Amino acid sequence: MIKKGLVLSLILSVFFAVTATIALASGYNNPLQYNNDALYPQGPHGGYTTSTNKCKDCHAVHLATGTYLLTRADSANQVCDFCHSETSGLATKRVSLNTNGHGVDTNTPDPIVAPDDTTPTPYTIPKANWGCVDCHSVHNSQTVKLADEPSTKLLKADPNPGKAYFYYNPSLIDTTTRQSPQKLAAWCSACHNANFGYHKTPKQYYNGTETINVYGHDVAEDSATLDTTTGYALNVNPDNGNQGPNCKQCHQADGGSTFPHESTAPDLLMSTVNSTKSNLDAVCISCHNTASLP
Numbered sequence: 001m002i003k004k005g006l007v008l009s010l011i012l013s014v015f016f017a018v019t020a021t022i023a024l025a026s027g028y029n030n031p032l033q034y035n036n037d038a039l040y041p042q043g044p045h046g047g048y049t050t051s052t053n054k055c056k057d058c059h060a061v062h063l064a065t066g067t068y069l070l071t072r073a074d075s076a077n078q079v080c081d082f083c084h085s086e087t088s089g090l091a092t093k094r095v096s097l098n099t100n101g102h103g104v105d106t107n108t109p110d111p112i113v114a115p116d117d118t119t120p121t122p123y124t125i126p127k128a129n130w131g132c133v134d135c136h137s138v139h140n141s142q143t144v145k146l147a148d149e150p151s152t153k154l155l156k157a158d159p160n161p162g163k164a165y166f167y168y169n170p171s172l173i174d175t176t177t178r179q180s181p182q183k184l185a186a187w188c189s190a191c192h193n194a195n196f197g198y199h200k201t202p203k204q205y206y207n208g209t210e211t212i213n214v215y216g217h218d219v220a221e222d223s224a225t226l227d228t229t230t231g232y233a234l235n236v237n238p239d240n241g242n243q244g245p246n247c248k249q250c251h252q253a254d255g256g257s258t259f260p261h262e263s264t265a266p267d268l269l270m271s272t273v274n275s276t277k278s279n280l281d282a283v284c285i286s287c288h289n290t291a292s293l294p
């Protein structure tokens, strides 16, 4: 009995010595100590007070293992992976970017320009820097809580700084609550300014040679009402003002946390109708009943 107890306490003390060394050597906190916190569901992102201990979930003051701002990573592109990588992340909410979503296509020239942004100064960024932190504010600071989102989702209040937005308006954000009366489709338009609004409203677009006026499919903040049985849009009269679908109704991606990060269909389009670049009609006829087209 005594022997067994001794062995056990020996094992235990070795175990504690080892774990203590690991904890010391890493210089970080347990990265998930604030996971699923009922009081603050955004985990280590923000909510910093004199009684919390969150900074060290991500930054090691002296013994950081990466070169990027005392985190575990060497670049902005990798810094979220430790917790949010779809394959190896520790957090519950896991995402990844792919070429059909907001990941960079191998053919995309450097620097990348957000497709369908208006002139002057369409959103431009070096390919190597494009990633999570361009849409998300990791400390939940200077974020916006959009009217159709349950939380800020760490979305940046001003994702395309310096831009004269066509529709999105950060000055509508209540500075105390961070609440905006605007919805996600308006926020998306911050970098894709030509893609929002009524089909008769012109937007300035540089087509590679000259700046021209372009018009787009009606796109609104609220979703268009669809027939629950057929899936067709209930009111497709073009001239009743801007009552078109919102971005997500056409760019459905694959549901869940994947929107707007990744998709199996090109351009983040509806994989539910098996759309590809050569059968985009599949997207259109999911809402427009061909029998009732004029």
Ligand code: HEC
Binding pocket: 044, 045, 046, 048, 054, 055, 056, 057, 058, 059, 069, 071, 076, 079, 133, 138, 139
């Ligand atoms: C969830 C992980 C995480 C936590 C927790 C966190 N940070 Fe950060 N921090 C980052 C990342 C990622 C960046 C780089 C952000 C970027 O490039 O937009 C960063 C950048 C910074 C910077 C550089 C800012 C600049 O101007 O470039 C400072 C300073 C900083 N953090 C301090 C803190 C402090 C202080 C805390 C605690 C109150 C904290 N961080 C908590 C991940 C975190």
Ligand code: HEC
Binding pocket: 099, 100, 101, 102, 103, 104, 105, 112, 113, 114, 115, 123, 130, 134, 135, 159, 160, 184, 187, 188, 189, 190, 191, 192, 247, 248, 251, 260, 266, 267, 268
């Ligand atoms: C901070 C600027 C920014 C914001 C905000 C933004 N995008 Fe993008 N978007 C880009 C850039 C840059 C690209 C091109 C690079 C890429 O595909 O990742 C892009 C590409 C796209 C593409 C084409 C993808 C492809 O592979 O062809 C779609 C569709 C798209 N965005 C939709 C959206 C939607 C929907 C939202 C809102 C949820 C949104 N974007 C918000 C910058 C932005």
Ligand code: HEC
Binding pocket: 080, 081, 084, 093, 094, 095, 096, 097, 102, 131, 132, 133, 134, 135, 136, 149, 153, 155, 256, 257, 259, 260, 261
């Ligand atoms: C183009 C802008 C954009 C980029 C780039 C982007 N996100 Fe997001 N992310 C969003 C939007 C918008 C939402 C909210 C989507 C919704 O509510 O449907 C979101 C939601 C999330 C969520 C919450 C998911 C949930 O289930 O609540 C996580 C986690 C997340 N993003 C992490 C990341 C990480 C990690 C990266 C980089 C690998 C990244 N995001 C890149 C725009 C972006």
Ligand code: HEC
Binding pocket: 031, 032, 034, 035, 036, 041, 042, 043, 044, 045, 057, 058, 079, 080, 081, 082, 083, 084, 091, 092, 093, 094, 132, 133, 136, 138, 151, 152, 153, 154
């Ligand atoms: C040390 C771990 C850690 C790192 C690193 C980290 N996160 Fe998180 N993040 C969490 C946890 C924990 C949550 C709470 C939800 C969960 O468990 O998935 C969370 C939640 C989120 C959410 C959801 C916020 C909401 O309002 O619902 C977003 C978006 C997000 N993280 C984006 C990022 C981005 C972008 C980065 C990189 C810049 C990043 N995170 C780095 C641990 C981390």
Ligand code: HEC
Binding pocket: 114, 115, 116, 185, 186, 188, 189, 192, 195, 196, 217, 218, 219, 244, 245, 246, 247, 248, 249, 250, 251, 267, 269, 280, 283
């Ligand atoms: C009515 C359906 C519909 C709605 C609503 C819609 N889109 Fe699209 N979007 C498409 C289709 C279809 C394509 C592919 C167009 C093509 O290949 O010519 C596309 C392509 C794109 C592209 C890629 C363009 C390129 O050159 O690669 C971006 C970016 C984009 N949409 C952003 C948005 C944003 C942001 C919203 C909301 C503000 C939105 N879309 C709303 C149907 C829609």
Ligand code: HEC
Binding pocket: 199, 216, 217, 218, 224, 233, 234, 235, 236, 237, 238, 239, 240, 241, 242, 243, 244, 245, 249, 250, 280, 281, 283, 284, 285, 286, 287, 288
């Ligand atoms: C998610 C449903 C949905 C999808 C998908 C969709 N539409 Fe529409 N479409 C609508 C609605 C709703 C209207 C009526 C808008 C209004 O009332 O203001 C409309 C209107 C139109 C109009 C009239 C001009 C306008 O913008 O009002 C044209 C033309 C059109 N759609 C073509 C297309 C084509 C082409 C596609 C495929 C690329 C497509 N639609 C995909 C819902 C959709």
